[in-house]
Amino acid sequence: MSGRRVAVTGIGVLAPGGIGTGAFWNLLSEGRTATRGITFFDPSAFRSRVAAEIDFDPEEHGLSPQEIRRMDRAAQLAVVAAREAVTDSALDLGAFAPHRIGVTVGSAVGATMGLDEEYRVVSDGGRLESVDHTYAVPHLYNYLVPSSFAAEVAWAVGAEGPSTVVSTGCTSGIDSVGYAAELIREGSADVVVAGSSDAPISPITMACFDAIKATTPRHDDPVHASRPFDATRNGFVLGEGAAVFVLEELSSAQRRDAHIYAEIAGYATRSNAYHMTGLRPDGVEMAEAINVALDEARLNPEDIDYINAHGSGTQQNDRHETAAFKRSLKDHAYRTPVSSIKSMVGHSLGAIGSIEIAASALAMEHHVVPPTANLHTPDPECDLDYVPLTAREWTTDAVLTVGSGFGGFQSAMVLARPERSPA
Template identity: 80%
Template sequence: MTARRVVITGIGVLAPGGVGAKEFWSLLSEGRTATRRISFFNPAPFRSQIAAEIAFTPEAHGLSQQEIRRTDRAAQLAMVATAEAVADSGLELDEVAPHRVGVAIGSAVGATMGLEQEYRVVSNDGRLDLVDHEYAVPHLYNHLVPSSFAAEVAWKVGAEGPATVISTGCTSGLDSVGYACELIREGSVDVMIAGATDAPISPITVACFDAIKATSPRNDDPEHASRPFDRTRNGFVLGEGSAVFVMEELESARRRNADIYAEVAGFASRCNAFHMTGLRPDGREMAEAIRVAMGEARIDAEDIDYINAHGSGTKQNDRHETAAFKRELGQHAYRTPVSSIKSMVGHSLGAIGSIEIAASVLAIKNNVVPPTANLEHPDPECDLDYVPRIAREWRTGTVLSVGSGFGGFQSAMVLTEPDRRAS
């Protein structure tokens, strides 16, 4: 029996510097950065005072007052991204059996902003040891349980199939799309609404990353603070965002003459079982995920046209994945453009994997490789072609997108032009 092939037919993106897929791609292709001083709260007490925020108000994007009242910002981002993806796909969901439509949403930190805000209220800004629950919003439970994200999206589109939240740290956005792909391939559903969302820019998150010195303290120059693969880098820049996709079985999409962006040709995930935050320098586990994803896609190293790197801007990550690319792609790694969009939109934790999938798919559509902004002083230990500062016109029929997350998670996905692979 021939395996069902899975394609992306709709994209919705809310990212720093660009609400909507069109604005998002404009930012990337122009090499602009959206990293600025934090405005959501006073960041003065913190070591790192910068982030990549979205100019987003839920009312302006059609959410009702009731939806706004009961949801955290991360859920709101996902709901708006879902609406854009469904409209972009041209799919009439009311013509699909509801139980054949599923939802998979990735998130690393859930309703961080809502939970922190409510804790401040019930504890009277931390003054009370015994909090007073009567001051909490009626829908606090929705903030506590991340599964509410999948439920909100499912309600939004009338999906009655599987509805799941995938939470695997910073690979959540890749893993949720990989999981959605498997559900379609096995025949459990015909359509998946899949992607990821996170809105972590809050004092508690900033404090946590400050404690382990993972984020950049380059507060005097926030626009140029995110510097993946640059020898002057000193940590990542926190971000927020959401990207959601409409995914369908290939032949079904063709029958309705859908505009197909790309095929999800291969996916794999591994764990290094090594350290909560540390990475082995040889990149073996990421290389293994890449190998399995390429095998599933039935491609060789020479078929990879572009690598969308995790590229967080920490020394151990940049060197780890550089080693992984060399380990698995061999000499072809030196001929393949690699770039990190975190240089422009920051690191939105669980959401970034899906946002990077969106960037990869749009790179395929436009035959353009987005740049690694702020790459001025290449790290000699990172000696591949990282497309510094300026986007490049390039044949991008097959893209490898990778992610790495706390806990030792390593994920890889191969995306191809819809007609590039043989049936």
């Protein structure tokens, strides 16, 4: 390790309820929800009929007709978020050698919407057993390989350094940024445009989650359907979105007097090697990731001011997380505010980890902890301070954000003000 430290100097967010970082933070700080009945297709045949959709017109956000034709919706979201992040950073990427600029993009399910739509076309709505490929779009291969996401972002920002897609399920958004930070720490890049994107609201995705009853059937009340840590919760609300960051070496950012949202002070990931979708109730693997991230940041449990939880709103996840926080932070877990923004923007699978990093950095920026919306009836087994309903003014100099994903992935990241972390 070179000892180089990593700063977040630019943020771009496209999330349900508003496009752009400002609209995203307004939604969170006001405790508003962006969940609604599905409008992208007719959901009447499904058990779960609610989602957190983005009202997104790619042309309005600078994408050309050719780019729109070439890119799946998730890639479009990633590119627009990347452009916002670069602009926000006020960083002149032209001043860097292109091979010193990297890209990492996380995604759990890749070009789901594009593939789903193209199968519908080439199979004539599922009626043809042997599909007719001549009806497919010419860029179908780009939908098949998620590496196209990283390529599109790299082309958009002029990056010729390491370019990678990280796909670790619902921890992809944390893991992609954690990997990007390591590229800077080890000296493989000076700047990395990093984040994640997923646009999974399609019939095939809804059918998959319906089959395992992971998503909520509360379609009669979509605004209040996502209820993390509430005793009446009964599954998550599928969402979509993207969040992208400009990461650069801390001392370089300080020399150019950049606005620094946070330092990525610590990161770790673990696997439970236990079950594809099941979680042990003791939370030991997530607790181990938290402990390692704290050690890397050289912070103690009592230094954490706020926890941005995975908080999916499933029975087992919320209890698993609660146990992990108690195991890793000990008594300090009871004194630390915790919240889940999935209550407001849904669960965008691989994208949500980066969206939650953005929420954590903005919580530090404003010294405000976003709430857990729809938390009216606390689960007695989830007995921490989950900041119900209303945002809270709170000193947030060091934030822990965590993720949990199918396959047993457990990831944790510590964001801190540079002066707070001795790393």
